[in-house]
Amino acid sequence: MISKHLKSSFLVFIFTFFISNVKAEVTVTEYLDKESGGWAYKKSDYAYEAEKNKCHIKWNAIENKTGDSYLHVRRNCPQKFSDQIKLHRKILSKINSKTPLHTFKYIVWGTFCVENDLNWCQPVAELSLKSEEYIDYWKNYPNSKIKSPNSIFVELANASQSYDQLNKLLIEFGIEVKLDSVEKVFSNKLNSSPFSGQFSNNGAHNNPRIMYNVGMAVFEITHQ
Numbered sequence: 530m531i532s533k534h535l536k537s538s539f540l541v542f543i544f545t546f547f548i549s550n551v552k553a554e555v556t557v558t559e560y561l562d563k564e565s566g567g568w569a570y571k572k573s574d575y576a577y578e579a580e581k582n583k584c585h586i587k588w589n590a591i592e593n594k595t596g597d598s599y600l601h602v603r604r605n606c607p608q609k610f611s612d613q614i615k616l617h618r619k620i621l622s623k624i625n626s627k628t629p630l631h632t633f634k635y636i637v638w639g640t641f642c643v644e645n646d647l648n649w650c651q652p653v654a655e656l657s658l659k660s661e662e663y664i665d666y667w668k669n670y671p672n673s674k675i676k677s678p679n680s681i682f683v684e685l686a687n688a689s690q691s692y693d694q695l696n697k698l699l700i701e702f703g704i705e706v707k708l709d710s711v712e713k714v715f716s717n718k719l720n721s722s723p724f725s726g727q728f729s730n731n732g733a734h735n736n737p738r739i740m741y742n743v744g745m746a747v748f749e750i751t752h753q
Contacts, residue, residue: 555579555580555581555615555616555619556579557577557578557579557619557620557623558576558577558578558579559575559576559577559623560575560576561573561574561575561576562574562575562576562589565589570593570594570595571591571592571593571594572592572593572594573590573591573592574589574590574591574592575589575590575591575627576588576589577589577590577620577623577624578620579616579619579620580616581615581616582608583606583607584605584606584607584608584612584613584616585604585605585606586602586603586604586605586606586613586616586617586620587602587603587604588600588601588602588603588617588620588621588624589601589602589603590624590627590628590633597634598628598632598633598634599633599634599635599636599637600624600630600633600635600636600637601636601637602636602637602638602639603639604639604643607645608645608646609645609646609648610642610646610648610649610694610695611648611694614694614698617698618698618701621698621699621702622702625702630699630702630703630704630750631702631703631704631750631752633750634749634750635709635747635748635749635750636706636747636748636750637745637746637747638745638746638747638748639744639745639746640742640743640744640745640746641653641686641692641711641742641743641746642742644723647723647724647741648691648694649686649691649692649694650691650723650741650742651691651724651727651741652685652686652689652690652691653682653685653686653689653691653740653741654722654724654728654739654740654741655689655724655727655728656685656688656689657681657685657716657739657740657741658719658728658737658739660681660685662674662675662681662684663678663681663685663740664737666678666681667716667737667738678714678716678740679710679711679712679714679743681740682711682714682740682743683708683709683710683711686708686711687707687708692706692708692748695748699750700753703752703753704750704751704752704753705750705751705753706748706749706750706751707748707749707751708746708747708748708749709747709748709749710746710747711743711745711746711747712743712744712745713743713744713745714740714742714743715740715741715742715743715744716738716739716740716741717738717739717741718736718737718738718739719736719737719738719739720736722739722741723741724739724741
């Protein structure tokens, strides 16, 4: 026969387990984002927020007065993107239940990668060492063939599928993305970049410049 003490301990364990799991459940908060800018051009702007372990993710679902809809993502998170995916998935599920994701035209993503997670930037940086167009740009600017590195960054990011983690998540919802445009390309000499000491076997001679990040990335959404 189980003693009263064991019964009591068992009930405490069950209660603690239940409470801890309730606390672990992620809640998505949805609201009309009246504090966002650009309302002269917007018909609606709904924010979807979720937070866990000091990782705060916010997606805005925006419809312009022209009828076009797009998504805008903001991340304040010390974790790598691979560890953020559960939060993004939770938010996207909420948005998709209200407005199918394939009806949105593009995603404004913000900076391509952050200091604690350079996985998306690394393939672009490596390919830029071999890009004839980019080498011509940093050697000959302002007399280079291409006057802005933006288009080169887009080409290299798409060629390397550097944002494949994002695409794998979005495929769950029947959509894919392709990098469409960027703003404010970040570049530096290889030895002064976050990738110093890397790519030594890839023709990195005389400490050339590499490009690796952008201040703003915009992805075009395609329906599978």
